[in-house]
Amino acid sequence: MCFKELKRIVCALAACLPLVVLPTACVTWRKAELLREQQLSARLALPERYSRSFREIDLPQVARDSVVVHDFQGREVIIMNAVRDEESGEMVATETLEAARVTARFRNVAERHGRVELEFQVIVPAALQDSRWQVRFHPEMALLGDTLSLDDILITGKEYRRAQLRGYQQYERFLQSIITDSTRFIDRTQLEIFVERNIPELYALRRDSSEVTDAQFASIYGVTERQAVDHYTYGLLVRRNERKIRDKDRMFQKYVRAPFQTEQLRLDTLIVNEAGEFVYNYVQTIATRPKLRKVDILLSGEICEQDKTVYRVPESEPLTFYVSSLSAFVDERPRYLDQVISRRVDVRTEAHLLFDPGADAVREDLGDNAVEISRIRRMLAALLENEEYEIDSIVVTAHASPEGSWRSNGDLSRRRGRSVSRFVSACLKQCADSLDHASGILLTLDGTLAEPERRSRPEIRLCNYAVPENWEGLDALVDRDTVLNAAAKNQYRLRREEENPDAREQSMRKDASYAYISRELYPRLRTVAFDFRLHRKDMEQDTLHTTILDTTYMAGVQAIRDREYERALTLLRPYADFNTAIAFCCLDYNASALAILEKLDRSAEVNYMLALLYARAGNDPGAVECYLHACVQNGAFVHRGNLDPEVSALIRKYDLNHLAEGGLTHADAGD
Numbered sequence: 001m002c003f004k005e006l007k008r009i010v011c012a013l014a015a016c017l018p019l020v021v022l023p024t025a026c027v028t029w030r031k032a033e034l035l036r037e038q039q040l041s042a043r044l045a046l047p048e049r050y051s052r053s054f055r056e057i058d059l060p061q062v063a064r065d066s067v068v069v070h071d072f073q074g075r076e077v078i079i080m081n082a083v084r085d086e087e088s089g090e091m092v093a094t095e096t097l098e099a100a101r102v103t104a105r106f107r108n109v110a111e112r113h114g115r116v117e118l119e120f121q122v123i124v125p126a127a128l129q130d131s132r133w134q135v136r137f138h139p140e141m142a143l144l145g146d147t148l149s150l151d152d153i154l155i156t157g158k159e160y161r162r163a164q165l166r167g168y169q170q171y172e173r174f175l176q177s178i179i180t181d182s183t184r185f186i187d188r189t190q191l192e193i194f195v196e197r198n199i200p201e202l203y204a205l206r207r208d209s210s211e212v213t214d215a216q217f218a219s220i221y222g223v224t225e226r227q228a229v230d231h232y233t234y235g236l237l238v239r240r241n242e243r244k245i246r247d248k249d250r251m252f253q254k255y256v257r258a259p260f261q262t263e264q265l266r267l268d269t270l271i272v273n274e275a276g277e278f279v280y281n282y283v284q285t286i287a288t289r290p291k292l293r294k295v296d297i298l299l300s301g302e303i304c305e306q307d308k309t310v311y312r313v314p315e316s317e318p319l320t321f322y323v324s325s326l327s328a329f330v331d332e333r334p335r336y337l338d339q340v341i342s343r344r345v346d347v348r349t350e351a352h353l354l355f356d357p358g359a360d361a362v363r364e365d366l367g368d369n370a371v372e373i374s375r376i377r378r379m380l381a382a383l384l385e386n387e388e389y390e391i392d393s394i395v396v397t398a399h400a401s402p403e404g405s406w407r408s409n410g411d412l413s414r415r416r417g418r419s420v421s422r423f424v425s426a427c428l429k430q431c432a433d434s435l436d437h438a439s440g441i442l443l444t445l446d447g448t449l450a451e452p453e454r455r456s457r458p459e460i461r462l463c464n465y466a467v468p469e470n471w472e473g474l475d476a477l478v479d480r481d482t483v484l485n486a487a488a489k490n491q492y493r494l495r496r497e498e499e500n501p502d503a504r505e506q507s508m509r510k511d512a513s514y515a516y517i518s519r520e521l522y523p524r525l526r527t528v529a530f531d532f533r534l535h536r537k538d539m540e541q542d543t544l545h546t547t548i549l550d551t552t553y554m555a556g557v558q559a560i561r562d563r564e565y566e567r568a569l570t571l572l573r574p575y576a577d578f579n580t581a582i583a584f585c586c587l588d589y590n591a592s593a594l595a596i597l598e599k600l601d602r603s604a605e606v607n608y609m610l611a612l613l614y615a616r617a618g619n620d621p622g623a624v625e626c627y628l629h630a631c632v633q634n635g636a637f638v639h640r641g642n643l644d645p646e647v648s649a650l651i652r653k654y655d656l657n658h659l660a661e662g663g664l665t666h667a668d669a670g671d
Contacts, residue, residue, distance in 0.1 A: 028132060032303070032310040040128060042137060044299055044319040045121045046107055047281060106320040108643050113588045114288045114565065118321050120297055122153055124278040128303065131157035133310070134258065137301035139282065142318075144292060150284055151266035163258070163306055170255040175248070179241045257307035288325075290562040295321045324643040326586050326612075329605055330560045331578050336547040345389060347532040351376055352524065353420070360415035362423045373423075376530070380424070381431045388536060393461040395531040396421045399470035401522040402505045410468035417464040420528050425462055469501055470525040477521045488513040553579075560586070578606065585609065590616050604633035608640070608647075615646035623650055631657075 109116055118141075128135055134157065139150040156164075244251075261268065267280060286295070297320075301313040354367040364370045383391055398417035400409040478484060478492050491511055498504035508514050556571030557579055569583040576596055584593035594613045600606050607630035614623035627647060630637045638657050641647040651657050 028130075028305060028310060031130065035127065035303075035311045038127075039314055040125060041314040041316055042122060042124045042128065042135075042299060042301065044297055044316050045123055046319070047119055047121055105317060106322060108324050109321045110644050111288055111292075111323055111325040111563070111586075112645070114586070116286050116288065116292070116295070116321075116323055118284045118286070118295060118297065120282055120319050122280045122282055122299060124155060124280075126276050126278075128313070129155065129157065129278060130303075131159040132163075132305055133157045134160045134304050135301060135313070136304060137299055137313070139284075140298045140300070141284065141286070142296040142298065143286075143294070144289060149264070150282075151264050152261065153266055153280060153282070154261060154268040155278055156268060160258070160305070164256075164260065167256040167258070171252055174244070174251050174255065178244045178248075179237075258304065288563050288565075290564050292323055292563060295323065297321070325563060326582055326609075326644075327560045327563055329582055329609065330557055331605075332557060332561075335550040335553045337550045338547055344392075345534045345536070347383075347534060348529065349376075349379065349532075350527050350529045352526070353528050354523070355416060355526065358412065360412065360419040362419055376424070377427050377431065380427055381434070383532060383534070384428070384431050389534040390458065390537050391460050392458075392533045392535055393463060394421075394424060395463045395465060395533070396424065397465040397467060397529040397531070399467045399473065399525060399527050399529070401525040402469045402471065402474065402501065402508075403518060403522060406468050406501045410466060413466035413468050414464065417466050417528070421462045421464050424530075428460060469505075470527070471496075471501065473525050473527070474517075474521060477524060478517070481521070483516065483520075484513055492517075556583070581609065585613065602629065604630045604637060607633065608637050611650075612644055612646050615650055620650065620653075623647070624654060624656060627651075627656060 109118060122137060122139070124135060124137075135155040137153040137155075139153070141148045141150055266282065269278075269280075296318040298318050299316040302309050303311040303313065351372040353362065353369055353372055355361070356363070356366070362369070362373075364373055383389065396417050398413045398420060400413045400416075402409070404412075475496070478489055481489075484492075488511070491513065492508070495504055495508050495511070498507060508517070552571055553575060556568045556575075559565070559568035559571060560579060560583055563586075565583055565586045569580070569587060569589075572580040572583050578597070578600060581593040581596040581600075584590075584596070590613050593609070594617075597606055597610050597613065602610075607626045611623045611625075611627035611630060614620075614626060623646075627637070627641060627650065631641075641651050641657065
């Protein structure tokens with residue numbers, strides 16, 4: 001005998017017993033079993049008029065039945081919210097009949113103000129409803145490879161809610177049975193008799209409000225107040241009360257088998273009877289995400305009878321929303337910049353090389369010289385290996401700090417510059433040899449080894465310049481220094497007005513800040529600057545005019561496509577072109593977008609965007625005229641208009657697509 005047959009026999013026998021619970025349980029089981037056999041589920045659907053879902057678009061209501069626009073020949077055309085009667089030829093008002101229910105599994109929705117509003121219906125058949133049940137639905141949203149849980153929907157039967165409330169009432173009675181007043185544990189009558197008989201002095205103080213400490217009480221009567229109270233406390237009652245306190249969580253689970261859900265909940269409604277389908281209009285608003293193109297809505301759930309799940313509701317068919325965005329209008333054509341390329345290029349870098357006092361020899365083991373020299377060598381090697389540039393000359397400029405005389409510092413700077421030039425010349429030779437050695441050995445066709453032809457390199461000229469004392473560098477260091485206070489900096493500027501550098505440095509020695517300046521700033525002035533004079537290989541003209549891709553602009557275009565509108569506007573704002581207007585419009589900066597578009601040539605795209613912006617501003621004549629012009633220029637806009645709520649409202653109001661499909665020049669119904 002199968003398990004299902006056994007359960008049917010048990011239910012049949014239970015129906016004969018004088019119990020009430022068993023027949024009810026069997027009815028519940030039969031109904032749930034029928035649902036499992038039919039695999040009955042709720043379903044998702046679109047509202048009767050999906051256009052109402054664009055709640056964020058508040059189009060002004062214009063009190064008129066017609067608008068006056070102009071065709072391409074400049075003629076006035078009157079467009080009414082009416083159609084021509086084929087028999088009489090008269091214009092008659094129209095009344096649109098709404099469909100019973102949209103059964104399509106997908107819908108285009110418009111992104112506006114950086115947000116997308118999804119509206120759908122959750123339709124629950126009557127068979128899924130029962131007064132003893134709670135139906136729990138869990139909508140989910142799938143987008144960009146991720147699944148997000150939406151707020152639940154609960155449909156609670158009347159009897160289910162009564163059982164819930166009974167559980168809470170039972171638990172509340174249990175809580176009320178917990179004693180919170182500790183005096184209720186004491187046998188006050190017996191305690192008072194004991195005190196009256198044995199400690200009359202204390203009994204006489206029963207109405208005395210003066211405080212008596214426990215120590216004073218014990219010193220007078222030989223027993224503490226606590227001991228006296230404990231003697232006449234009901235220990236059993238205390239222990240039972242403590243046990244109740246410990247059992248609060250367990251008793252909650254016992255009585256409240258189906259707690260109220262208060263978090264992540266969109267709706268909890270009470271169904272009294274089973275008259276028919278339950279329909280809930282669910283509206284979910286989501287923020288725009290980069291590359292958001294499609295959103296799927298799924299629905300699953302379960303039916304519960306108190307703490308038991310009697311039926312798992314199968315997952316519904318997905319409802320798909322395709323997100324249309326104004327980013328589709330972006331002009332992706334490359335934008336170029338004019339660029340003037342010079343044959344000669346100068347590259348400058350500095351190195352902080354330390355020297356022994358009064359010496360000009362370059363020492364790698366002194367201070368951070370090894371790091372600086374390594375950087376110079378890497379740069380020389382990179383320039384020698386560069387395929388685009390070739391070195392013409394290197395200018396070495398040595399600087400000295402101000403201590404000492406101007407004459408001696410100038411001589412020292414020149415000697416140090418020549419020393420560094422010799423060092424650079426040796427580095428160039430080492431780098432060239434290393435590059436030649438790295439080219440390796442060639443294997444000829446006859447099997448013999450041969451060295452490759454050495455790369456010819458032009459001679460690199462080395463020029464030396466000396467700056468005896470680097471006062472300009474000291475000025476910059478003092479200004480940027482965070483240790484020197486304002487008074488010290490002002491004192492330095494006063495000393496700087498002295499024209500004689502030797503007298504200037506001598507006067508600085510009198511200042512309190514000189515020790516810091518000479519110790520911390522002077523060493524940073526002993527620099528060697530390298531100016532590399534380069535030229536572009538295979539270029540004979542001094543200048544060349546060419547165009548290059550405007551990477552900043554194209555990054556802004558890509559940001560619109562990725563729906564990163566704030567970033568797009570930051571990049572495109574200086575250009576003030578059609579794509580800039582798109583970025584403004586996507587962020588609802590309508591006045592800024594309109595100011596740009598009204599100056600552009602009226603292409604189909606510009607006309608359509610103007611129609612959308614005029615509709616937002618409540619300018620029906622301007623919006624209708626621009627929309628019809630766009631449709632005449634490009635018939636694809638007849639269908640695009642249905643995707644944008646601002647334009648679709650005008651289309652319905654004036655039956656514009658009927659006119660647009662015939663061309664604006666034929667829309668002369670009211671001439």
